[in-house]
Amino acid sequence: MGVSNYCKTFEKLNSIEKIILGVVIKFDSKANELINILGTEFNLDLSKEHPFSKLITCQNDLWKGSLPDNWIYQFHGSHCRFENKINNQILDIKINGGINYGIFNSSTLLWFIETTKEWKDVYKKIKVNEILTECLTTLEQENYIIDIGEFGYKSLIINNI
Numbered sequence: 001m002g003v004s005n006y007c008k009t010f011e012k013l014n015s016i017e018k019i020i021l022g023v024v025i026k027f028d029s030k031a032n033e034l035i036n037i038l039g040t041e042f043n044l045d046l047s048k049e050h051p052f053s054k055l056i057t058c059q060n061d062l063w064k065g066s067l068p069d070n071w072i073y074q075f076h077g078s079h080c081r082f083e084n085k086i087n088n089q090i091l092d093i094k095i096n097g098g099i100n101y102g103i104f105n106s107s108t109l110l111w112f113i114e115t116t117k118e119w120k121d122v123y124k125k126i127k128v129n130e131i132l133t134e135c136l137t138t139l140e141q142e143n144y145i146i147d148i149g150e151f152g153y154k155s156l157i158i159n160n161i
Contacts (some may be wrong), residue, residue, distance in 0.1 A: 012142055019122055020109075020135040021144055027112050028102030028158050031093045034082045035101040037067055052080070052095055090115040094155060105154045106133050 013021065035046065042062070044051045055062045056075045064074040070085045078096045083089070090111055094103040104112075110132055113119045126132045136156065139145045149155035 017135045017138050021139055023113055024158060027104055027109060031091055031102045041067055088115055100157055103155050103157050106136055
């Protein structure tokens with residue numbers, strides 16, 4: 001889905017907010033793609049409540065490893081960190097959010113932007129976390145993204161409604 005046709009009120013956003021929305025869409029797409037690769041690689045039923053339980057146990061060495069296309073993964077707490085060995089792109093994905101793996105917060109999104117070569121100019125503009133936080137607040141107020149977090153912890157996702 002292209003950024004320009006994502007929402008009816010797209011013109012309400014300023015240029016950096018539009019860029020950040022595009023980054024959020026890319027994050028969501030890449031996160032779900034990597035989780036599906038992981039699921040296929042280990043024959044996981046991603047529709048189950050805890051599909052990663054056999055990978056995150058300390059009794060085996062599956063909590064970290066390699067995937068096709070030069071990706072490595074490592075489970076930590078309620079997240080899985082993916083890193084591309086060629087371009088060093090990093091996605092840190094929350095794995096306990098049901099079937100949506102595009103959950104992010106300002107820190108994980110900033111890390112994704114910082115490690116994605118095509119967004120070096122974006123990173124220079126928003127490397128101060130407050131700028132990204134302001135953009136995310138606007139995107140949330142305009143209902144492009146929603147917070148599904150609990151206990152005051154931001155867990156943001158694209159609003160697909």
